[in-house]
Amino acid sequence: MADPRLKAALKAGDFVVAPGIFDMISARVADRMGFAALYATGYGTVASHLGVPDAGIATYTDMVSRMARFAQGSTTPVIADADTGYGGLLNVRHTVMGYEAGGVTAIQIEDQEVPKKCGHTPGRRVIPAEEMALKIEVAAEARRSDDFLIIARTDARTTLGLDEAIRRGKLYAKAGADIVFIESPESEEEMRRIGGEIDAPLLANNVDGGGRTPILSAETLKSIGYNVAIYPAIGFLSVAKVLEEAYGHLRQRGDSHGLDIYPFSGMNELMGFQEVWDFDAKWARPERKQAAE
Template structure:
C-alpha cells in the first residue's frame, strides 16, 4: 500500500528532502534518520544490483523486486524510479500496478525513447509529448489508490530547450501527474521560470559530483516553487569514495590497521542496523536447555 504521508506532506506545503538509496544498507541507514521520503535511484540500483550502466538494459522484473524490497524494509515513504514504464501503454499499466503492489508510494516515469539513458548524461532523446501524456493518463487510471503518486519527468530540456520542457511539464500536469520533474535545468533562472510557469508540485534533481543543475538550498528551492529535492547520487558516490580509500589502503599497507578516520562504520553498529539483536533475542528465547548448558 502507498503511504499517505507523502501526499499529506505535499498538501501541507512541507518541503521534502529525499536521499538516494541504492541497496538495503543505504536504505536502512536513511530510513532511521527521519526523512519525509526516500528516493530509490535507478542509476545506483542498477549499478549495485547488476553492475552495469543505467542505460535502459534493466527490465521491470529486475527493478520491481528491488524496489519492493526497499519499500518493505523501510518505514519511510519510497519514491521509485521506473524509467519509461518499461515500454508502451500496456507496460506502463503493468509497471504502475506492480510498483504499487510492491509498496512503493510514488513512481517516476520519464518521456525518453527506449532504451533510455541516465539523466544529466548526453544523447537523451524524447518521445512525442502527446505520447507521454497518454502514458501519464494510463498510469493515473492504473493506480488503485490516490496516495500512490505519479511523477512525470521530461528530459526535453537538454535536447529541445527549456520552452519545450516547460510545455511538456504543463501538458503532463493536465494529463494527471501529481508531481512534475523537469530534468536538467542549467541555472537558477531556468528553475525560477519552471516554478513560475508550471502549476504543480515540482521535483528538483540534485546530482552531486557533476550534474547539470545547480544544487540549491531547500529554502531557495522552496522560494522558486519546488516541493521535493532528491539527492540520488549522494549515497553511492560516498560509498564508492570510502571503498576506494579503504581498498587502496589495504593494497598499499597489506592490512587494515590505521585506516583513515571516519572511513569505517563500526561493526557493532552494523550488527544493530541489520537486526542481529532481534535474532540473538529470538535464539535466547527458543534455545534448547541442552544448548544453553553447552553455551554455559
C-alpha cells in the first residue's frame, strides 16, 4: 500500500527532495539517507534493465515488477515513473492498480503521444489536453487509497509553449492530479511563472549533466511555489562516470590497485548478508556447527 508519509509531508508544507534510483543497489543506498521520497526514474530503470533508450520501448510488464521491487525493498516512499500509463484509459487504470498493489506511493503519468520520449530530448509530441485530463480522472478513480498520489506531467512546453503548458497543468489539477509536473521549463523566470499561476503542488525536474531546465536549490524552489524536486539522473550518471574510470584504470594498468571503491564488507552489509549468516548459524545441523567452529 501507499506510504502516507509523503502526502503528510506535502500537507505540512515540507519541501521534498527525491534522488533518482534505477536499480536495487541505488535504492538501498538512497534508502539509508533519510530522504522523504525516492524517485524511480524511467530513463535509468529502462537503461539498467533493458539497455535501451527511454523512448517508449519498455512496456508495463517490463516496468511494474521493477517499480514494485523498489517500493518493497525500501522503507522510503517511492515515486514511480509510469510514462503515458502504457496506453489508453483502460491501460491507465490497470497501471495504477498494478503500481499501487506493488507498494508505490506516487505515480507519474505524462501527456505524450505513444511512443513517448525522454522529457529532455527533442521530438516530443503531446496528446490533446482533454484526453490527458480523462487519464487523470481514470487514475484518480482507480486508486484504492487517497495516500496514493497522482502526478500529472505535461510535455507541452517544448513544442506548444509555456502558456499551453500552464493551461494543461491547471486542467490536470482540476481533473484530480495531486501534483502537477510541467516538464522542461527553460529559465528561472518560466519556473517562477509556473509557481505563481498554478494553484497545486508542483514538481521540479532537476536533470544533472545537461538538462533543459536550470537546477535551482530547494530553498529557491520552495520560495517560488514548488513542493517537490526530483533528481532522476544523479544516480546513474554518477555510477556511469565511476564505472568508466574504474574499468579504464583496469584496462590500462591491468590491476585495480589504487581505486577508491566501496568496501566489499560494506556491500555485504548493504545487501543484508548478515541476516543470511545469522539464519545459517541458527539452522545449521550440529555437525556443521562443529565444523564451522
